[in-house]
Amino acid sequence: MVEPDLRRVPGPPVEAGGAAGPGRAAGRSGVARPESGRAAAASPWAAPLSPRTETLSPLAGPLSPRRGGHRPPAPFRLRDRLVQRWFRYATGLVAALVVAVTLIVAHQLWVGSQSTWQEWGLSFLTRTEWNPVRGEFGALPFIAGTLLTSLMALAMAVPVSLGIAILLSEYAPRFVRDPLIFIVELLAAIPSVVLGLWGIFVLAPLMQSRILPAIAASPLGWLPIFGEPGPGYNLFTASVILAIMVLPIIASLSREVLLAVPLDQKEAALALGSTRWEAVQHVVLAYGRSGIFSAAILGLARALGETMAVTMTIGNRVALTFDYFEPGYSMTAIIANELREAATELHVSALVAVGLVLFCLSFVLNAAARLLVLRLGR
Amino acid sequence: MSTETFVVNPVRLRLRMVRDHAMVGLCVLALAAAVVPLVWILWDVMAIGAANLSWAFLTELPGPPTVGGGGWANAIVGSAVVVGMAMLMGVPVGVGAGIYMSEYGDNVLGRATRFLSEVLAGIPSIVAGVVAYGLIVVTMGRFSAMSGAVALAILFIPVVAITTQEALRLIPRDQREASFALGMAEAPTTLRVVLPAAMGNVLTGVMIATARIAGETAPLLFTAFNNRFWMEGLDQPTATIPVNIYAYAISPFPEWHDQAWAGAFVLLAIVLVSNVIARTLWARRARFMRGE
Numbered sequence: 245m246v247e248p249d250l251r252r253v254p255g256p257p258v259e260a261g262g263a264a265g266p267g268r269a270a271g272r273s274g275v276a277r278p279e280s281g282r283a284a285a286a287s288p289w290a291a292p293l294s295p296r297t298e299t300l301s302p303l304a305g306p307l308s309p310r311r312g313g314h315r316p317p318a319p320f321r322l323r324d325r326l327v328q329r330w331f332r333y334a335t336g337l338v339a340a341l342v343v344a345v346t347l348i349v350a351h352q353l354w355v356g357s358q359s360t361w362q363e364w365g366l367s368f369l370t371r372t373e374w375n376p377v378r379g380e381f382g383a384l385p386f387i388a389g390t391l392l393t394s395l396m397a398l399a400m401a402v403p404v405s406l407g408i409a410i411l412l413s414e415y416a417p418r419f420v421r422d423p424l425i426f427i428v429e430l431l432a433a434i435p436s437v438v439l440g441l442w443g444i445f446v447l448a449p450l451m452q453s454r455i456l457p458a459i460a461a462s463p464l465g466w467l468p469i470f471g472e473p474g475p476g477y478n479l480f481t482a483s484v485i486l487a488i489m490v491l492p493i494i495a496s497l498s499r500e501v502l503l504a505v506p507l508d509q510k511e512a513a514l515a516l517g518s519t520r521w522e523a524v525q526h527v528v529l530a531y532g533r534s535g536i537f538s539a540a541i542l543g544l545a546r547a548l549g550e551t552m553a554v555t556m557t558i559g560n561r562v563a564l565t566f567d568y569f570e571p572g573y574s575m576t577a578i579i580a581n582e583l584r585e586a587a588t589e590l591h592v593s594a595l596v597a598v599g600l601v602l603f604c605l606s607f608v609l610n611a612a613a614r615l616l617v618l619r620l621g622r
Numbered sequence: 623m624s625t626e627t628f629v630v631n632p633v634r635l636r637l638r639m640v641r642d643h644a645m646v647g648l649c650v651l652a653l654a655a656a657v658v659p660l661v662w663i664l665w666d667v668m669a670i671g672a673a674n675l676s677w678a679f680l681t682e683l684p685g686p687p688t689v690g691g692g693g694w695a696n697a698i699v700g701s702a703v704v705v706g707m708a709m710l711m712g713v714p715v716g717v718g719a720g721i722y723m724s725e726y727g728d729n730v731l732g733r734a735t736r737f738l739s740e741v742l743a744g745i746p747s748i749v750a751g752v753v754a755y756g757l758i759v760v761t762m763g764r765f766s767a768m769s770g771a772v773a774l775a776i777l778f779i780p781v782v783a784i785t786t787q788e789a790l791r792l793i794p795r796d797q798r799e800a801s802f803a804l805g806m807a808e809a810p811t812t813l814r815v816v817l818p819a820a821m822g823n824v825l826t827g828v829m830i831a832t833a834r835i836a837g838e839t840a841p842l843l844f845t846a847f848n849n850r851f852w853m854e855g856l857d858q859p860t861a862t863i864p865v866n867i868y869a870y871a872i873s874p875f876p877e878w879h880d881q882a883w884a885g886a887f888v889l890l891a892i893v894l895v896s897n898v899i900a901r902t903l904w905a906r907r908a909r910f911m912r913g914e
Contacts (some may be wrong), residue, residue, distance in 0.1 A: 331809035334728055338718030339727075339735040344784060345776060346738040349745070349753045356756040407652025418721075424653065431660045433897040435837025437864045438886045441871045442663050445879065446679055454775065488659050495656070496908065519642040547747020551840035552868060576748050581753060582843045592760075599752040603745055610744040612735075 247484070252537045350603065353454045357597035359590050368597060376582070383601065389572040393479050393554065396568065397486035402540050404487075405495035407538075412495075413502040414524055425496070426463035432492035440556030443485045446559035448476030448557060471567040477559035480568040485553045494543040501535030501565060502528055538616035545609035549602060551576035577604050664890075671887025674880040680888075684850055684861075689839070691878035694885055696852050700767065700860035703853065704846055705836050707771035712778035713828060719779070720786025725812050727787075735783070743780035749775040751841025759845055765859040770846025774835040781834065785827025790821040793910060822907050829900040833893045839864035863889050 360368055360381065368404050371382020408428065412421055456473035459465055459480075470480075505528050513523040529536070559571020560581060586592045678693045687691025721734050754773035759765055793816050801811040817824070842865050853860035863885055870882035 256772055310826055325807075328809040329809045330810065335718045335725065336731060337723035338715050339722035339731055341715055342719045342735050342739050342742070342779060343731070345779065346742050348757075349742070349749070349776065352753045352756050355748070360856075393859045404652040404655045406657055407649040411646070411649035411653055415649065422905075427660065428656060429892065429901060430897065433833060433837075434660075434663065435839070435864060435889060435893055436891055437837065437839040437867050438667060439663065441867055441886050442666055442883055444871055446662075479690050489657050521642040521645040522638070524645075530635050535842060545744055549748070551746065552864075556868070558870065578748060579748050579752060579845055580840055583752065584847070596752055599749050602777065603749050606746055607741055609706075610741055615741065622754070 260572045262618050295527075322522050328360055331503070332420040337620070353596060353600040353603055357593050359593040360597040363590065368594070370600065372564050374510050374578075376586070376588070377457070377587065379590055381590070383449045383575070383594075383598055384573040385562050386598060387601065388564055388566075388575050389479065389558065390548055390574040390576070392566065392568070392572070393486055393558065393574060394544055395482045396483035397547050398489055398540060398544055400483065400487040400492040401494055401543060405491050405539075405543075406442050406498060407534065408491075408495040410497040410524055410528070411503055413499050414520070414528065425499075428495050431488070432496070436489065436550060436552040437556075439489060440553040441483065444559040446479055447484065450476070450479050451484075452476035460569075469566060469568050471569050473569050475559070475571065477557055477571050478569050479558060479572045482554045482572075485557050485567070486547045486550055489550055489553060490543040490547045493546055494539050497539035497542060498532070498536045501532040501539060504535070505531045534616050538613035541613040541616070545606045545613070548609070549576060549606055555580045584621060624639065624668060627703070629725075630864040634865075667883065667890050668887050670880075670883040671890075674884040675887055676884075679881065679884050683852070684767050687727035687873065687875045687878060689716045689892040690880075694866055694881070694888075696849065697861035697863050697866045697885070698888070700846070700849070700853050701836065701862040701864070703768045703856075703863055704767050704774060704860065705832060705840070706735050707768065707772035707856070708778050708835055709828070709832060711771065711775040712782060712831075714776075716779045716782025716828075716831070717786050717824060721812060721817070721880055722781065724790035724825035725816070733764065734851070737788070739783045741782040742776070743784060746840075747777055747838050749839035750774075751843065751845055754841065754845045760903050761858065763859070765845060767846050767853060767860040768856045770842045770862070773841035773845045774838060777838060778840070780830050782828055785823050785830065786820075789823035790816055792823060813878050823904055825902045826904040826907075833896045833900070836896075837889060839868055843868070 282518075299428055364371065364381070367388065368381065369383050370382075371380050372384045373380045374385065375381075412424060412428075416424065423460070451471050452473075452475055456478075459470060460473045464470065509527050509531060510523050513519070515526045518526065555577040558574055560573055560577060561571040562573050563577075565572055577596050579598055583592070583595045586595060678691065678692070680689075680693055680698065681695050682693035683696055684694065719735055719739065723732050723739075726732060727736065751773045753776065754769045758769035758772055762769070797815055797819060798811055801815045806815070842862050846862055846865065847859035848865055848869060849859045849861045866888065867882050867885045870878040870885065873879070
């Protein structure tokens with residue numbers, strides 16, 4: 245039999261009568277007596293989060309976030325003690341190495357791009373001329389190309405992946421669901437260069453002959469972002485390829501978010517007479533909003549950094565354009581195309597500077613997505 | 623006291639039901655929008671790629687352009703060497719860091735490692751190439767297989783660290799406590815109880831990460847570079863399958879385009895088969911761990 249004091253967990257003290265409130269368990273146990281260990285156990289605050297975290301061991305705090313959150317008694321044999329210490333330090337050293345690698349990456353990008361920052365400072369980001377022969381470098385056309393393609397890709401991929409996530413988490417029966425999840429994950433595994441190859445030989449010709457004229461003729465063609473349909477290599481083709489690439493990531497992340505919505509909230513909506521879709525709309529999507537938002541941010545981070553598929557379809561023309569039907573350039577593509585042959589030190593440093601901008605963008609986006617998920621409260 | 627009656631408007635109810643079904647239809651449409659390109663791409667790569675695949679493609683050196691013939695044997699070997707070296711560097715570091723994060727990670731170093739490995743896993747792959755270029759290619763003065771391996775290792779380590787941590791966390795605490803109860807210390811518990819139990823999933827994570835870096839092209843463009851002949855050493859440039867696909871695809875020669883499709887077939891087969899195996903095994907073990 246367990247003494248109640250061994251199971252004590254952090255949290256509000258449990259008062260009589262299930263005053264701790266918001267749990268079903270307390271209500272079901274009827275009148276609880278404050279002294280009784282059973283009442284304490286039945287209160288939602290004392291209940292373990294899952295069967296796995298419930299433990300009878302006094303060594304472990306039941307809600308400790310740490311798996312090894314308990315120190316076993318030190319071994320008596322010297323050899324065991326040495327092994328223990330050695331192992332801990334060795335893995336710690338290796339973990340520190342991961343930290344070091346990240347710092348080295350950041351440091352190398354910073355040092356390698358010094359000449360550019362000294363030459364132009366932050367105005368490098370807003371200059372539009374890129375001419376290696378004359379030694380003039382500015383990143384704005386690439387930043388614009390990257391942002392335009394990524395945002396368009398996101399605009400196409402988010403609704404589609406949200407639909408997939410809703411279907412997979414709310415509607416699909418299990419025997420369809422598992423294979424479908426598998427297929428979506430397969431889509432994520434296709435190497436970027438293979439998608440680029442398909443983009444060059446299948447999608448771009450099709451864009452040129454069919455899709456672009458069709459869009460231009462449709463009501464969408466009146467949007468100012470679409471000009472005259474031209475060659476198949478343009479910002480729009482690159483956006484479509486990017487959308488295909490980020491779709492599975494956003495879909496699987498937002499599916500996880502939707503699965504985390506508490507069942508009783510959904511059931512409450514259904515009990516009030518809402519249809520399944522109304523429950524999804526008012527409860528599931530409302531509850532998962534910030535999670536879905538962070539999934540989209542992670543998708544954006546992925547789209548910004550995508551290289552090969554974009555390089556092969558965007559057209560590689562240095563020009564500041566807001567017309568999706570024109571060829572453009574992206575930050576990743578300029579590095580991929582020119583770093584190999586960059587002859588002058590300034591040219592290399594300008595390319596590394598573009599890499600640093602990419603690194604900062606992806607860092608900020610990843611951190612933002614993580615913070616949002618943390619705020620969601622796991 | 624009057625009792626209010628709640629009247630259901632049949633027309634409105636009907637409309638709501640219709641909307642419910644329409645939304646399911648939209649979701650199915652969304653799924654189709656994802657599955658259609660997947661099937662299309664797979665079909666094209668398999669059909670065109672398999673048509674151009676031959677024994678010579680796998681065993682011979684590249685032929686001259688416009689003539690056709692020849693193969694990508696050097697690129698296949700080059701890919702294996704570069705990825706293999708990246709794994710040699712990455713597996714010990716990634717698994718070690720994963721063990722630390724899972725077993726001892728409740729401190730500053732653990733939290734920093736966890737955060738930074740997620741940051742590192744999120745960086746664009748080409749940035750890893752830029753770093754390896756600056757660190758090794760510029761220093762050595764030439765492109766080399768080694769610099770490519772370093773670039774891939776930067777991408778490989780965080781993925782393995784994160785999956786290892788997840789794999790170890792799947793092992794229930796009861797097992798660790800049982801081991802402690804028998805008098806085992808912390809390190810032997812990790813090495814002889816937790817790690818063997820999680821080994822399958824650790825290897826799965828390694829496999830998924832390997833499949834990812836095997837398909838990476840961008841960081842190799844200016845590190846491992848390319849080579850029309852066999853690699854002459856780790857400090858020399860080498861051809862790899864992904865870079866070859868890119869180089870052949872943007873070349874003006876139709877014969878090379880065909881070979882690019884064949885290369886894509888080989889690459890996709892390697893990547894997808896290892897992914898399918900790894901994910902199936904992971905799902906099965908995870909289900910087993912949850913006691914289903």
